Amino acid sequence: MPKKLFIKTYGCQMNVYDSGRMADLLAPLGYEATLTPEGADLVILNTCHIREKAAEKVYSELGRLRPLKEERARLGGRMMIAVAGCVAQAEGEEMIARAPVVDLIVGPQTYHRLPELVARAHRAAGAVLDTDFPSESKFDHLPETQAVDGPTAFLSIQEGCDKFCTFCVVPYTRGAEFSRPAAAILAEARRLVAAGVAEITLLGQNVNAWHGEGPGGGSWSFARLLHALAEVPGLERLRYTTSHPRDMADDLIAAHGRIEQLMPYLHLPVQSGSDAILKAMNRRHSADDYRRLVERIRGARPDIAMSCDFIVGFPGESDADFVATLKLVSDIGFASAFSFKYSPRPGTPASGEARQVDETVKSERLAALQQLLGAQHDAFNHSMVGRTLPVLFERHGRQDGQLIGRSPYLQAVYATAAPALMGRIVPVTVLEAKPNSLAGALTPAAGAVSQHMEVGA
Ligand code: 5AD
Ligand code: SF4
Numbered sequence: 001m002p003k004k005l006f007i008k009t010y011g012c013q014m015n016v017y018d019s020g021r022m023a024d025l026l027a028p029l030g031y032e033a034t035l036t037p038e039g040a041d042l043v044i045l046n047t048c049h050i051r052e053k054a055a056e057k058v059y060s061e062l063g064r065l066r067p068l069k070e071e072r073a074r075l076g077g078r079m080m081i082a083v084a085g086c087v088a089q090a091e092g093e094e095m096i097a098r099a100p101v102v103d104l105i106v107g108p109q110t111y112h113r114l115p116e117l118v119a120r121a122h123r124a125a126g127a128v129l130d131t132d133f134p135s136e137s138k139f140d141h142l143p144e145t146q147a148v149d150g151p152t153a154f155l156s157i158q159e160g161c162d163k164f165c166t167f168c169v170v171p172y173t174r175g176a177e178f179s180r181p182a183a184a185i186l187a188e189a190r191r192l193v194a195a196g197v198a199e200i201t202l203l204g205q206n207v208n209a210w211h212g213e214g215p216g217g218g219s220w221s222f223a224r225l226l227h228a229l230a231e232v233p234g235l236e237r238l239r240y241t242t243s244h245p246r247d248m249a250d251d252l253i254a255a256h257g258r259i260e261q262l263m264p265y266l267h268l269p270v271q272s273g274s275d276a277i278l279k280a281m282n283r284r285h286s287a288d289d290y291r292r293l294v295e296r297i298r299g300a301r302p303d304i305a306m307s308c309d310f311i312v313g314f315p316g317e318s319d320a321d322f323v324a325t326l327k328l329v330s331d332i333g334f335a336s337a338f339s340f341k342y343s344p345r346p347g348t349p350a351s352g353e354a355r356q357v358d359e360t361v362k363s364e365r366l367a368a369l370q371q372l373l374g375a376q377h378d379a380f381n382h383s384m385v386g387r388t389l390p391v392l393f394e395r396h397g398r399q400d401g402q403l404i405g406r407s408p409y410l411q412a413v414y415a416t417a418a419p420a421l422m423g424r425i426v427p428v429t430v431l432e433a434k435p436n437s438l439a440g441a442l443t444p445a446a447g448a449v450s451q452h453m454e455v456g457a
Pocket of ligand 1: 050051167168169269271309310311340341342343344345
């Protein structure tokens with residue numbers, strides 16, 4: 001009898017990758033993925049600690065799981081509940097006390113031990129906890145076989161962070177910066193392509209800080225790795241996220257103009273447009289450094305779509321500091337962006353700062369920033385109308401006969417298309433820009449197909 005595994009993933013794409021690898025690790029033990037927690041033998045919550053709200057969601061979910069676990073026990077079965085990811089790492093001990101429903105706690109650097117931990121948790125009376133930072137890399141212990149879900153995939157190449165921005169928990173939850181060797185990354189990329197993947201997004205908390213061992217020894221830069229990946233036959237698109245402005249090396253900027261597979265979309269968080277706040281955040285770049293950097297990147301790849309992260313209401317942020325952020329946004333012009341209210345995280349330097357910003361001020365600033373960013377996002381999407389873009393179809397749309405894919409600029413594009421085009425890169429003419437997607441028609445029969453486009457996504 002196969003056992004049922006339900007994994008719920010919170011937070012970043014790295015967690016999405018990790019959840020996939022957890023499923024790969026548990027598959028040989030007979031665990032098969034299910035879409036709901038009801039009746040699951042093992043539930044894993046792969047958690048995010050980046051902001052307070054993200055962490056609290058985990059406790060709410062545990063509250064919802066408790067009756068399911070009790071019901072299962074009443075029927076003579078057992079539902080094991082595991083918490084993985086960054087909340088597990090940061091709050092492991094505390095969580096066992098606060099949520100006794102949890103059987104197993106595993107941090108982001110030890111989840112390769114899940115099979116053994118699950119076996120131990122089955123025998124144990126109380127909860128089992130593993131939040132080590134082991135000296136050996138988990139990547140050396142993950143199975144080669146990897147379940148692939150469609151033509152796009154994530155590939156973790158770098159983990160952890162040595163930058164210590166004063167707001168951020170990542171250096172504490174994910175640990176020190178670590179780069180996987182190039183040979184392991186290339187081998188994983190080849191296996192993904194062999195399984196039908198056409199687009200790989202390289203992942204790391206500071207992905208562009210990657211500097212790994214080259215296949216023949218010596219150290220490779222991230223740009224060199226990108227060039228090598230571009231040589232993998234069948235790998236048609238490359239992306240990477242998340243980057244730090246300080247690590248945009250010259251050869252990496254140049255790579256954006258040279259590597260055809262490298263998509264013209266770059267997520268490059270700046271966090272604030274005020275030099276005083278950037279300094280307090282320990283970002284080690286100024287607002288003008290960022291402006292000059294974007295100018296150079298656009299010099300290499302003029303059509304690149306810039307994406308960003310912002311924090312409003314960082315301790316001590318004045319109205320003038322916030323206006324400087326708005327100015328930076330106006331100067332750059334972002335295709336997309338994420339913005340957040342500052343959330344004090346326990347153990348980070350900024351959380352102890354006396355000059356915390358009032359919640360209502362944070363909300364007002366967030367609304368103003370999101371209005372500006374939203375307008376830029378809409379303008380960017382509208383600028384695509386009438387253009388023909390290569391779209392990699394990756395899933396079925398809500399309407400019959402519809403496929404959804406991504407443009408080079410990471411926009412969701414849907415069109416009426418034959419199922420055989422799934423996984424293929426197809427020219428699509430954009431007919432309409434919606435808030436979160438573009439409606440298109442296959443070219444050259446755009447006119448004929450457009451009448452079907454009313455259906456919407
Ligand atoms: N409060 C609010 N936002 C945060 N981020 C990271 N830490 C915090 C925090 N304490 C945001 C940053 C980062 C993104 C992943 O989350 O903008 O780039
Ligand atoms: Fe969340 Fe950051 Fe951890 Fe990803 S690395 S799960 S975003 S806290």
